[in-house]
Amino acid sequence: MTKALLFAGTTEGREIAEGCRGKDIELTVSVATEYGETLIESADNVHVVSGRKDGNGIAALIRDTGAELVIDATHPYAAEVTKTLKAVCEAEGVAYWRVLRQEDHKDLTGCVPVDDTRGAVDYLNGTVGNVLLTVGSKELAAYTGVNDWKNRLFARVLPLPASTELAFSLGFEGSHLICMQGPFSQEMNEAMLRALDVRYMVTKDTGAAGGFGEKLRAARACGVTPVVIRRPLQEEGVSVADCLKLLGQRCGWTDETKKSITVIGIGMGDPGTLTLAAEQACQAADLILGAKRVTDALSRFAKPVQNAVAAKDIETILRTEPCENIVVAMSGDTGFYSGAKSLLPLIQDLDPTVLPGISSIQYFAAKAGISWDDALLLSVHGRTCNYITKIRRSPKAILLVGGDRGVSDLLCALQDNGLGHLLVTVGENLSYPQERIVRGTAGELAEQTFAPLALVLVENPEAKNAVLTQGRPDGDFLRTEVPMTKFEVRAVTLSKLRLTRNALCWDVGAGTGSVSLEMAEVAEDGQVYAIERKPEACDLIEQNKKHLGVTNVTVVPGLAPDALRDLPAPTHVFIGGSGGELKDIMALVLEKNSTARIVVNTVTAETFAVALNAVKTLPVEDVEIVELSVSRGRQVGSYHLMTAQNPVYLFSCRGGCHE
Secondary structure, eight states: OEEEEEEOOSHHHHHHHHHHTTSSEEEEEEESSHHHHHTSOOBTTEEEEESOOOHHHHHHHHHHHTOSEEEEOOOTTOHHHHHHHHHHHHHHTOEEEEBOOOOOOOOOTTOEEESSHHHHHHHHTTOOSEEEEOSOSTTHHHHTTSTTHHHHEEEEEOSOHHHHHHHHHHTOOGGGEEEOOSOOOHHHHHHHHHHTTEEEEEEEOOTGGGTHHHHHHHHHHHTOEEEEEOOSOOOOOBOHHHHHHHHHHHHTOOOOOOOEEEEEEOBTSSGGGSOHHHHHHHHHOSEEEEOHHHHHHTGGGOOOEEEOOSHHHHHHHHHHOOOSEEEEEESBOTTSSOTHHHHGGGSGGGOOEEEOOOOHHHHHHHHHTOOOTTSEEEEOSSSOOOHHHHHHHOSEEEEEEOSTTHHHHHHHHHHHTTOTTSEEEEEESTTSTTOEEEEEEHHHHTTSOOOSSEEEEEEOGGGGGOOOSSOOOGGGSOOSSSOOOOHHHHHHHHHHHTOOTTOEEEEESOTTSHHHHHHHHHSTTSEEEEEESOHHHHHHHHHHHHHHTOOSEEEEESOTTGGGTTSOOOSEEEESOOTTOHHHHHHHHHHHOTTOEEEEEEOSHHHHHHHHHHHHHSSEEEEEEEEEOOEEEEEETTEEEEEEOOOEEEEEEEEOOOO
């Protein structure tokens, strides 16, 4: 019988230990702490030992267990442990396998990558604002080197005596010490970031198992800058599934019947909306897995049930549960705002079968007597969505809404932004006995009460004639004596910015907010920060936001660059007014995001000279300088004369390597 030694302490380690239970292998699992020991269940052929070990201790354990194979499933940031394990295995002449945690290859735009803890501390010392540390307790001591750390830092650690005692000994206490066990959902991370007024979050790329994606999504939703510590080693190794497969080949495990996994959409929950294929899958299942609300709807099949919602929790059950036929049940359809989106990439190697269901959109459209092939589909259930701008541009929009006041808040927002006259249809409790379809204007229905989960159809015939080109006429904006970028210049400026749908923008010296508001309309899934020092101009921007129904603009009163320091890292920046601090503003932008795109408009010769010097000396590339001269016609008697406007110089560039 093969004897193997597994160094665990991670999700991957627990999955391998579980996969070896009852198999023809003698496995000793080594974990660092007594807490880690409680997470792995022993068996006749699986033995768990705890305690941190140096090289001599590892070598002794190899000899004592007679191990001919060492499996390293330690944390991806435990670089020294991995180096020691490799060296000891080579010296002892035993095989070494490294099990790798899958990286979360997320879009790291707006993140600040650093090499190590020292790099994170150095970066934080150049910032102000609260910081959430999500890197565990071992390195907390180094973060006491951050300026004003007792007031700024909030540490999230495991609720273990060793972790809390260490944190207490360093001075972390009260609300600045959060003792919680993960995994943490995006919603929980968001709630914590907002409650603590966090501006920066320090994390490691812990992969899907460590909730790295959930942290990044929460940070972006809250305008928080993630400081990401890179993985210390670039390693080669195998996945958990491949490790178990290799063990089976090495140990001569007999081939087992392939596990059958079927992911189904159950429709609305009423038995009548379950497809025949999904019903047959449930009848054949040994286990039905899913959220409680969903498994309750399938109780008539009288099958064993396990409740789980998070994709990683479902994956763990699928990999370790011995049942041959497992059904994973999702509400509605597997392709419409379904948990299947995050689950399927995790279990592709298990070859799941996916059976779509009847989506709430299909059912609602049928009940409302409409087609939905030409509708814009949106979800505002547990997510941020700039739906006002989208509705203004869409003749037909269907929104999935959640929360006790979700529908009412949506209807009130339409009314507050000048869209109270639009015809809406609300569908609630779809497919259940208390189902209700209500139709009226947004203003008429705004005071009614609706069920937490509902669908809302908004019809906007005016959108068919909506102008999509950049450069709104100046008359679209409310005006005072506050300066405004004229529409011809604005159109060229927006073109040079090369905005993306989810851009995070700064408008420095926003004036009336004309550029801010048009940026926001283009970046309809992004966010715009309008920075303006004059109070009357800030008030005017707020008025124009409501006047045009643009909701994804945040007004930031103050003088740049100081007013910019606590803002999230931008992807696109327009500088229309700099107060004499142009170069410092550009330098701060590039410090926040070294690849940001920047457009600067100048009128005076002095500012032109400063801008020219800035693009020559700062680390930017793709520099373009355009002189824009505009003349407007005016009628004098029966003649038209052209009146010249002041020429404007546009500098555009993006961060990059300067030579």
